Amino acid sequence: MVLSFILLLITTYFLGFSQSQLQVGFYDSTCPNAEAVVAAIVRDAAASNPNTAPVLLRLHFHDCFVEGCEGSILIDNGLETDERQAFGHQGVGGFDIIERAKSQLEAECPGTVSCADIVALAARDAVVVAKGPFYEVETGRRDGMVSNVTLADDMPDVGDSVMSLKAKFFKKGLNEKDLVVLSAAHTIGTAACFFMGQRLYSFTPAGGSDPSINPVLLPELKSTCPEKGDVGVRLPIDRGSAETFDIQILQNIRSGFAVLQSDASLYQDQATRSVVVDSYFVPFGPSFEADFASAMVRMGRIGVHTGSQGTIRRTCAAFN
Numbered sequence: 001m002v003l004s005f006i007l008l009l010i011t012t013y014f015l016g017f018s019q020s021q022l023q024v025g026f027y028d029s030t031c032p033n034a035e036a037v038v039a040a041i042v043r044d045a046a047a048s049n050p051n052t053a054p055v056l057l058r059l060h061f062h063d064c065f066v067e068g069c070e071g072s073i074l075i076d077n078g079l080e081t082d083e084r085q086a087f088g089h090q091g092v093g094g095f096d097i098i099e100r101a102k103s104q105l106e107a108e109c110p111g112t113v114s115c116a117d118i119v120a121l122a123a124r125d126a127v128v129v130a131k132g133p134f135y136e137v138e139t140g141r142r143d144g145m146v147s148n149v150t151l152a153d154d155m156p157d158v159g160d161s162v163m164s165l166k167a168k169f170f171k172k173g174l175n176e177k178d179l180v181v182l183s184a185a186h187t188i189g190t191a192a193c194f195f196m197g198q199r200l201y202s203f204t205p206a207g208g209s210d211p212s213i214n215p216v217l218l219p220e221l222k223s224t225c226p227e228k229g230d231v232g233v234r235l236p237i238d239r240g241s242a243e244t245f246d247i248q249i250l251q252n253i254r255s256g257f258a259v260l261q262s263d264a265s266l267y268q269d270q271a272t273r274s275v276v277v278d279s280y281f282v283p284f285g286p287s288f289e290a291d292f293a294s295a296m297v298r299m300g301r302i303g304v305h306t307g308s309q310g311t312i313r314r315t316c317a318a319f320n
Contacts, residue, residue, distance in 0.1 A: 021306030026117075026139035031109035035121055035137075041101045042125040050243060053126040054189025055094040060123035061182070061299070062092050063116070065172065066152045068303015070144030070310060071116040074098060076317040083147040088155030091192060095317065098122060102316045115316035116141035120300050127296075130188045132245030135293035138300060142310030145319060158195045162265040162272060172302050178295045180250075180266055180275040181288065187249040188242065190234040191260060193225035199261045201227045212264050214256030221259065235259065247288045250276050 027034040046052040063073045072083050074095060079085075084092065098118050105113045117139045124137045156168045169179045200222055203210040209218055217239065224235045236242030237259045238249045249263070253276055258264035266272040280288050314320055 022138040022140045022301060022304060024136045024138055027109075027113060031105065031112045033108060034105060034113050034117075034139075037104050037108070038101045038118055038121040039125045039128075041097060041104070042122050043129060045097045045100075046126070046129045051189070052094070052097065053130040053245075054185075055092075056097065056119075056122045056126035057185050058189070059092055059094040059098070060119050061185070062089055062155065063119055064299050064302045065155055065168075067144055067146060068305075069116055069120060069141055069300050070303060070305050071114065071119060071141075071313070071316060072144045072147045072151075074115055074119070074316040075147035075319065077147075081149050083149055083152055086149045086152030086155070088152050088157060090194075094122070099316050102313075106314065111312050111314070114141050114143045114310075114312050116143050116304070118316070124296070127245055127292075130243065130245040132188075133289040133293050135296060138297060140304075140306050142305040142307075143313045143316075144305060144310055147319075156262070158191070158260045158262045159198060160262055160265075162269040165262060165265065166269070166272075172299075174295070174298060176271045177275050177279070177291065178298060180272050181292045181295045182299060183263055183266060184247075184249050184288070184292065186237040186260065186263055187245050187247075189237055190242065191237050192231060193229060193233045193235065194231035195260065196221060196225045196235075197227070197231070200225060210261060210264065212256060212258075212268070217257050217259075237263075247280060250280055250288070254281070 042052065042056065059073070060069070063069055063071060066072060066083060073089065073092065074084070075082055076084060076095070083089070098115060101118050101122065102113070102115055105118070120137050120139070120141065124135060128134050154168060156165055160168070165179055166176060169175070199210045199213075201209065213221070221235070224233060239252055239257050239259060241248035252258055253263050253267050258267070266276055279285050311320055
């Protein structure tokens with residue numbers, strides 16, 4: 001019993017020490033232009049492709065929810081065992097933008113800035129490009145040395161129940177508010193009809209369409225995603241405000257206009273419903289933008305490698 005207690009103290013100490021390595025301005029002395037370089041590349045990419053912002057935001061989420069925010073999703077050995085080949089990572093992109101930033105940073109500050117930090121910074125800059133809040137990003141992550149497709153088996157999925165989503169978030173040290181505000185990242189971006197088929201045509205248990213879909217929205221969804229149509233066709237996730245980071249996505253969830261089943265499920269659970277309704281749609285309620293920023297910072301701490309852990313990759317798609 002005494003030994004177990006001592007081991008717990010040691011583990012707690014080193015976990016706290018590891019997390020203390022993350023700090024705002026980690027590269028101020030070693031690579032002072034690091035954040036400016038990433039921001040400029042994100043702005044340039046977004047100027048030529050309006051889908052850049054949601055893609056980079058999603059990339060950060062998918063990286064953190066597997067082995068932690070350590071860049072494992074970036075590895076591309078051309079093998080089916082690479083993590084990025086996981087079913088749950090379908091449609092994830094932005095790899096070329098991260099590699100572009102890495103290449104420039106390697107030219108300026110060789111072996112200094114991790115790919116994991118570039119992903120986190122690019123996600124913040126993507127939010128800003130979409131007219132969302134600026135927030136300070138803690139940096140000091142190092143890159144992971146494992147990339148395995150089987151490790152991504154438990155990614156949150158658009159077909160998950162709210163209880164399953166909550167369990168997956170709790171497992172990463174996040175709470176119901178984090179689930180709601182991070183799901184609200186769907187305020188920008190699109191989804192493929194591939195993810196809509198079950199909700200529109202074979203919703204369990206009775207079949208047919210999900211009864212929680214507003215009757216005004218249902219024909220819109222079915223016209224874009226017919227039952228025998230092209231599953232690759234994409235539709236805006238945030239009806240009426242798909243290119244601007246704002247609170248409209250939460251209003252849509254309240255009104256039955258959620259496009260994704262996982263978003264709609266947030267209104268079917270007392271704890272997450274109270275966040276959606278009570279927190280943001282009452283006079284003098286908290287700031288959605290501030291809560292989103294805080295949740296992004298907390299997510300960015302999941303499973304990080306710092307100090308002597310991990311490595312700094314020379315290129316993001318390959319181990320050194």
